Amino acid sequence: MMLCLGTLGRLATGEKNSTDDAVFAEALGRLATGECNSADDAMFASREMRRLDSRSIHPPNDALELFTTNEFVEHRNTQYLASVNSGENEMFTSYCWDKCEGEGSDRVKQKELDRVKSWPLSKTQNLPQILLAKVGAPYMVTVNIKTEDGLTNGAHGVLRHIAWGRTGNGERAAIRLYVEFRDESVGQQTRSDNFRIMQADGVNSRWTPVERISRVIIPRKGSMLKVVRKQFPLVPAKAITIHKSQGATEKVIVVHISASRRMTRAIYVAFSRVTCHFFRWTPY
Known part of the structure; x- marks a missing residue:
């Protein structure tokens, strides 16, 4: 699956929305402990790229992309360089x-x-x-x-x-x-x-x-x-591993992960890399 993270309002209008930031931060804290509620799930789902596309909200072309394995990172970087x-x-x-x-x-x-x-x-x-x-x-x-x-x-x-x-x-x-x-x-x-x-x-x-x-x-x-x-x-470095992203802070990131519940730790790490928050899930 692929997620793109970044504050929806900020991506659409370029303006900071502190309310969205606070809501996301609280949901992120519950994600870390496995205590997400239905509102959290709905909020995360609302940021799936397939839903954002329908609203004409897209990540910037230079957004950093995160993957779980080096194999996917190398493939994406090779693909991206070919387009430059x-x-x-x-x-x-x-x-x-x-x-x-x-x-x-x-x-x-x-x-x-x-x-x-x-x-x-x-x-x-x-x-x-x-x-x-x-x-x-x-x-x-x-x-x-x-x-x-x-x-x-x-x-x-x-x-x-x-x-x-x-x-x-x-x-x-x-x-x-x-x-x-x-x-x-x-x-x-x-x-x-x-x-x-x-x-x-x-x-x-x-x-x-x-x-x-x-x-x-x-x-x-x-x-x-x-x-x-x-x-x-x-x-x-168009794409790097989620593990490699630890310690970094980005405004917007695109995250490629599986839907497995075992990916909770990776999801938390990826989500905590950004100061803005929106995403999409698609199989890969």
Whole structure:
């Protein structure tokens, strides 16, 4: 099922409705303890997207979408990126640079490199093997780049610019990605430190440069070999898991969940992410 969350009055008119907020907050509290009453059920049902569509109430195109599994997240992000129209200089595919270090033959090292290729982010220090970057699409930081500057795992923003350069052998390559973070304080020090570079790149002063970073991956427990991966620490973030959304606060979100009662915890977490509240349920 799919829900879209956000205050109905606010979405329709752009105005804040404190009464709706209070009612939703109380219903959310009862949802957490499994004590929803008929009025709560009716209120949640009234925000189903199929009902909202009939009233011409729609979530904004940039609304964050939440799913229960990484599989659905990856599918939705791939689908969304395909719909983003970007020019030749506004998109590229970044393949990670993996290097196996330590004592071992070339054959053994290649085996370890092949081993980590299909590993999920959780096993590769949160650096993706492949990153499709498109200007205008939302992205999320996957590692703690600079904690004191707010550049931490989970920081959200929109890719605004790709700075191009040349590799050592003369090949054209992206050297920096500029992200406009939702919170302007995120990356403020980084922008200040890179003022001259940003001027040379001709970018907006609110955009933060993100460069490739390196992390060490251990292919096997006890192995004397290690894989050093270099990649941009970003992933597409039109959709993320409900679990990953914990700690974040959004104005509007779209939530995809099943109708199982066992999903109560996931529903509560998803609902508590937003300052506005409206939704829809559809099978997926």
